[in-house]
Amino acid sequence: MTEQDGAFRTEGLTKTYGSGPTAVHAVSDVSLAIGQGQLVLIMGPSGSGKTTLLSMLGGLLKPTSGRIFLDDLEITSLNEGQLPKVRAQRIGFIFQAFNLLSSLSAEENILFPASLVKQPRPAETGQRAQRLMERLGIRQRARHLPRDLSGGEKQRVAIARALINNPDIILADEPTGNLDTRSGHEVMMILYDLVKDEGKTVVIVTHNQVLADMADRVLWIEDGRVRDRKDEMHSWTNDPVCGMQIDQWTATFFRSHEGKRYVFCSKRCQERFDAEPARYASLGSIQGNIRPA
Numbered sequence: 439m440t441e442q443d444g445a446f447r448t449e450g451l452t453k454t455y456g457s458g459p460t461a462v463h464a465v466s467d468v469s470l471a472i473g474q475g476q477l478v479l480i481m482g483p484s485g486s487g488k489t490t491l492l493s494m495l496g497g498l499l500k501p502t503s504g505r506i507f508l509d510d511l512e513i514t515s516l517n518e519g520q521l522p523k524v525r526a527q528r529i530g531f532i533f534q535a536f537n538l539l540s541s542l543s544a545e546e547n548i549l550f551p552a553s554l555v556k557q558p559r560p561a562e563t564g565q566r567a568q569r570l571m572e573r574l575g576i577r578q579r580a581r582h583l584p585r586d587l588s589g590g591e592k593q594r595v596a597i598a599r600a601l602i603n604n605p606d607i608i609l610a611d612e613p614t615g616n617l618d619t620r621s622g623h624e625v626m627m628i629l630y631d632l633v634k635d636e637g638k639t640v641v642i643v644t645h646n647q648v649l650a651d652m653a654d655r656v657l658w659i660e661d662g663r664v665r666d667r668k669d670e671m672h673s674w675t676n677d678p679v680c681g682m683q684i685d686q687w688t689a690t691f692f693r694s695h696e697g698k699r700y701v702f703c704s705k706r707c708q709e710r711f712d713a714e715p716a717r718y719a720s721l722g723s724i725q726g727n728i729r730p731a
């Protein structure tokens with residue numbers, strides 16, 4: 439299977455919010471290919487452009503410039519009438535905040551995207567929803583409203599909803615961000631199974647390390663620019679304050695303390711370190727392996 443088989447290719451993908459002196463260059467000139475059946479993680483500090491990139495890949499957000507291909511179809515050339523149909527059939531979305539409709543039951547939420555595409559056999563869709571709920575362990579929750587579900591259950595409903603139209607691509611934006619460790623782990627493993635067992639293409643924006651070793655690619659995004667980090671895992675280290683894994687080679691926030699070097703995901707973590715270095719110093723300095731000057 440080559441990277442030309444399915445999934446995404448972007449050329450010079452760029453998103454700028456606003457214009458003039460206040461313009462924010464959220465994603466800058468990103469050209470990448472994601473092969474069919476790949477598990478790809480997108481990681482990077484808060485505000486680095488992850489959501490913007492994922493939203494453009496999924497056709498939810500129009501790029502300022504650049505092109506996106508889904509197989510041979512250039513989705514950036516589709517109009518407002520054509521795009522929603524492609525999206526509904528080919529792409530399932532999972533969000534950090536679940537985005538369930540609060541007045542619909544779990545089962546109704548799951549079935550909702552099916553109403554957006556022409557269903558040749560509605561009965562089959564109902565059966566498919568049953569099978570998905572069974573598989574995700576939420577069958578007993580079918581008639582519950584979102585407010586009566588736990589976080590982990592809500593995200594399982596959202597995953598079933600993402601799968602109801604049997605898309606070949608799943609895009610997930612921090613799907614474990616609102617979950618406890620155990621539920622988060624389970625959600626990540628469900629996403630992994632979609633790649634392993636069903637050959638789906640799954641792209642996950644996440645800070646969660648559970649799948650880092652299993653992923654085909656780990657893309658690191660910083661200031662809107664993407665780099666492939668899977669081959670260079672040795673340069674990862676942890677922010678001693680928040681624990682987030684960051685790339686010491688490109689980190690922009692760092693400190694030396696008692697002869698050791700520390701890197702941070704953000705100014706905020708750096709400032710917390712500065713305020714109480716003794717508290718954090720034991721938790722994550724760079725030992726050796728420092729970028730040569």
Ligand code: ADP
Nearest residue numbers: 455456462464483484485486487488489490491
């Ligand atoms: P991430 O998901 O990595 O946290 P985002 O893609 O949400 O990053 O944001 C990237 C940058 O673009 C940030 O500086 C953010 O403030 C800015 N941004 C995001 N959405 C908008 C918007 N709708 N209008 C203006 N700026 C935005």
Ligand code: MG
Nearest residue numbers: 488489490611
């Ligand atoms: Mg985001």
